[in-house]
Amino acid sequence: METCDALIIGGGPAGSSCARQLRRQGLDVMVMDKAEFPRDKVCAGWITPAVLRTLEIDPRAYAQHRTLQPIRAFRTGLIDDRQLTCKYPDTVSYGIRRCEFDDYLLQRTDARLVLGQPLVSLRREGSRWVINDAVSTPLLIGAGGHFCPVARHLGAKVGAGETAVAAKEIEFKMDAGQIAACQVKPEMPELYFCEDLSGYGWCIRKGRFLNIGLGMERAHHLSEALERFCRLLQQDGRIPSDIPDRFHGHAYLLYGRSDRKLLDDGVLLVGDAAGLACPRSGEGIRPAIESGLMAAATVLQAAGDYRRERLSTYREQLSARYGVLPNGAAGREAGTLRKGLGRLLLRSRWLTRHVVLDRWFLHAGQADLQGT
Numbered sequence: 001m002e003t004c005d006a007l008i009i010g011g012g013p014a015g016s017s018c019a020r021q022l023r024r025q026g027l028d029v030m031v032m033d034k035a036e037f038p039r040d041k042v043c044a045g046w047i048t049p050a051v052l053r054t055l056e057i058d059p060r061a062y063a064q065h066r067t068l069q070p071i072r073a074f075r076t077g078l079i080d081d082r083q084l085t086c087k088y089p090d091t092v093s094y095g096i097r098r099c100e101f102d103d104y105l106l107q108r109t110d111a112r113l114v115l116g117q118p119l120v121s122l123r124r125e126g127s128r129w130v131i132n133d134a135v136s137t138p139l140l141i142g143a144g145g146h147f148c149p150v151a152r153h154l155g156a157k158v159g160a161g162e163t164a165v166a167a168k169e170i171e172f173k174m175d176a177g178q179i180a181a182c183q184v185k186p187e188m189p190e191l192y193f194c195e196d197l198s199g200y201g202w203c204i205r206k207g208r209f210l211n212i213g214l215g216m217e218r219a220h221h222l223s224e225a226l227e228r229f230c231r232l233l234q235q236d237g238r239i240p241s242d243i244p245d246r247f248h249g250h251a252y253l254l255y256g257r258s259d260r261k262l263l264d265d266g267v268l269l270v271g272d273a274a275g276l277a278c279p280r281s282g283e284g285i286r287p288a289i290e291s292g293l294m295a296a297a298t299v300l301q302a303a304g305d306y307r308r309e310r311l312s313t314y315r316e317q318l319s320a321r322y323g324v325l326p327n328g329a330a331g332r333e334a335g336t337l338r339k340g341l342g343r344l345l346l347r348s349r350w351l352t353r354h355v356v357l358d359r360w361f362l363h364a365g366q367a368d369l370q371g372t
Contacts (some may be wrong), residue, residue, distance in 0.1 A: 001130075001133075001134065001136050002030075002134060002135045003028075003135070003136045003137065003325065004027075004028045004029060004030040004112065004135065004137050005022070005027040005028040005029065005137065005138070005139065005227050006019075006022055006027055006029045006030070006137060006138075006139040006140075006141060006299065007029075007030045007031075007032060007129070007131060007135055007139070007140055007141070008031045008032070008111075008141045008143050009032050009033075009119050009131075009140070009141065009142050009143060009144045009150050010028070010031075010032075010142070010143030010144035010145060010148060010165065010207040010271070010273065011031050011032075011033035011035075011037060011102070011106045011115070012041070012102055012143060012166055012222060012271065013101075013105055013271065013285055013288045013289045014101060014143040014271025014272070014273070014288035014289065014291055015031055015033075015106075015107050015141065015270070015271070015292065015294040016031070016102070016105040016106045016108075016292070017055070017105065017275055017288070017289045017290075017292030017295065017296075018141055018143065018174045018270060018292035018295050018296045019106075019109040019111040019112070019291055020105075020108065020109040020110070021292070021296035021300075021301075022296050022299060022300070023109060023110045023111055023295070025300055025364040026297075028112075028283075029109070029111040029112065029133065030111060030112045030113075030114060030252060031106065031109065031111045031112070031113050031145075032115075032117055032119065032131070032135075033113075033114075033116075033117075033228070034116070034117065034118035034119070034136050034218060035113050035115065035116065036098065036115050036116045036225055036300045037102065037103045037106055037107075037113075037255050038102070039099060039103075040098070040099050040100070040166070040171075040248075041098035041099065041102060041138065042045075042168075042169055042249065042250040043098045043169070043284070044169060044202050044204055044211055044213055045095060045096050045101075045171070045204065045206070045211055045251075046071065046093050046094060046095045046096060046130075046189065046204060047093065047096055047100050047101075047285055047286070048092065048093050048094075048286065048362055048363065048365075049091065049092070049093075049094070049285070050156070050363065050368050051285060051286050051289060052094070053368050054122055054286030054289060054290065054293070054368055054369050055105070055289060057092070057103065057200040060081065062104070062193040066096075066097070066101070067095065067096060067097045067100060067105065067206050067207060067209070068094050068095070068096060068185070069094060069096075069186050069205070069206040069207060070085065070091040070094060070187060071092060071093040071095060071097030071187055071188070071189060072089075072090065072091055072092065072187045072188070073085060073086060073087040073090065073096060073187060073188040074086050074183075074188060074189055074191060074357055074361075075188055075189070075190040075191070075358070076191045076192075076193070076346060076352050076356065077192060077193070077199065078159075078192070078193050078194075078195055078342060078343060078346050078347075078348075079192045079193065079194060079195075079229060080232070080233065080341070081346070081347070082347075083190070083197075084275045084346070084347075084349050084352055085188070085193075086349065086352060086353045086357055090275075092362055093189075093361075093362065094240075095186070095204050095205070095206040096206070097125070097191070097206060097209065098172070098268055106170040110228065113222070114135075114208075117132070118149075118330070119131060119132065119144070119149045119150070120132050121133060121152050122140075122149065122150070123198065124162060124265075124266075125201070127202065127265075127266065127306075128266070128339065129266060129267070138266055138304070138306055139264075139266055139268075139299060139306050139348040140266060140267045140268075141267070141268050141269075141270060141295060142267065142268070142270070142273045143269075143270050143271050143273055143288075143292065144273055145250075145252075145271070145273060146158065146250065146251045146252050146253065146271045146272045146273070147165065147251075147296070148256070148272075148273035149205075149271045150267065150269065150273065150311050151260060151269055151274070154261040154267065154269065155260075155261055155262070156260045156261070156265060159240040160321065162253060162275075163217065163253075163257055163260065164216075164219070164251040164252060164253050165199070165214065165215050165216065165217055165219075165251065165252055165253070165254060165277070165282055166216060166219035166249065166250075166251050166254075167213055167214065167215030167216075167222075167224050167249065167250055167251070167282075168213060168214060168215075168222060168223070168249045168355070169211060169212065169213025169214075169247060169248060170213070170227060170243070170244055170246065170247045170248065170250065171209055171210070171211040171212075172209065172210060172243070172244050173208050173209055173212055174208050174209070176239065177240070177242075178181040178210070178240040178242065178243075179208065181237075181239075181240040181241065181337070182238075182239055182240055182344050183237055183238050183239075184203045184204070184210065184238055185345065186205045186206065186207060189203065189205075190204075190238065193342060194216065194342070195342045195343060196342055197280075197290070197341065197342045198216060198218065199214065199215050199216030199217055199218070200214070200215065200227075200282075201213065201214040201215075201226075201229045202214075203233065203238060203239060210239065210240075210243075212230065212239060212243065213226075213247070214226045215282055221251075221252070221328035226247065230243070231285075235358055243257060252272045252277045252282065252284055253272070253275030253276075253277060254275070254277050254278070254279045254282070254286065255275065255276045255277060255278065255279055255322050256279055256322075256323075257275070257279070258274075258275030260274060260275050260277065260363070262274050262314065262315055263308060263310045263311045263312065263314055263315065263319070265306065265307055266307075267297045268298070268299075268311060268314055270288065270291040270292045271284065271286055271287070271288035271291055271292065271297045272288065273306050274318075274324070276288065276291055276318070280360035280361075281360050281361045282312040283360065283361070286363070287322070290321065290369045291318065293369060294317040294318065294369075295314055296313060297317070298311055298313050298314040298317065299311075301313065321369070343372040
């Protein structure tokens with residue numbers, strides 16, 4: 001049986017960020033993922049400069065062989081309403097392709113990679129975990145996304161009792177005719193919000209690639225809402241009329257609206273497995289990366305003593321970084337209040353710029369994660 005100091009289930013940004021930080025300190029780390037990399041990942045796909053700084057990525061070097069589309073403006077509004085344009089003097093975000101970005105992060109971890117192998121069995125033997133009857137480790141980190149098997153082992157009731165955001169998107173390479181028919185500008189993503197701010201649709205162009213999607217808290221209406229959204233975009237001439245029709249779906253939990261157990265003896269959850277998506281924008285990449293780094297800092301501080309009490313500082317770090325948000329009935333009441341604010345916010349250029357974009361999407365004023 002193989003052994004390692006830490007086994008991370010999931011090779012996305014959360015898992016790879018944690019793995020790299022632990023490897024830097026000399027731990028023997030293994031990353032297991034059911035997929036082979038590079039792999040497609042359902043995601044709108046954009047990151048802020050803060051993410052690149054946190055990951056110590058030189059944007060010029062990264063862009064030499066991968067997609068890194070500078071974003072300097074946004075076109076925003078309610079679905080079925082007029083749109084506003086907000087421009088910035090500098091690059092405030094970047095469009096990425098997750099198949100490239102995730103593979104880049106994973107390959108640079110210097111961890112042992114076990115790809116194309118799902119987690120089939122998991123059990124606790126004394127102070128160690130045994131995975132697939134093949135790997136033994138004192139530390140297990142669940143980074144397998146919303147449906148992470150480690151989260152399930154800790155009691156997460158995926159799809160039952162959890163109020164998840166459901167999304168569908170497609171990303172495809174446009175041909176010459178589609179490029180000519182596409183009015184979405186590469187430097188200006190387009191965001192179309194539901195009136196109660198319970199979801200939004202997007203169109204993001206990354207060179208020849210176009211990403212279209214819609215995410216909503218009301219999952220049972222998602223397919224019909226997506227069909228209507230795409231039809232409106234086509235009627236308005238924003239996107240080509242002959243886009244592919246095979247949209248892919250995923251789900252995630254917003255931070256503060258999940259009661260998932262984040263840790264126990266010898267185990268931590270990070271990223272979407274822990275339910276950490278930004279409450280207003282639904283962004284998952286930045287909290288995934290930051291939670292991976294915070295988990296690594298917790299592990300290193302624990303110095304091999306992975307009892308629940310020693311790992312509890314991870315929860316404290318999350319609360320210090322993201323705050324404590326309402327859930328349950330309070331969250332539903334907040335949704336009711338948002339319904340009256342949506343039209344007010346998105347018809348005002350000032351409020352759109354300073355609240356919706358700067359605060360919710362770009363996290364302006366929030367310092368980069370330090371001390372990891």
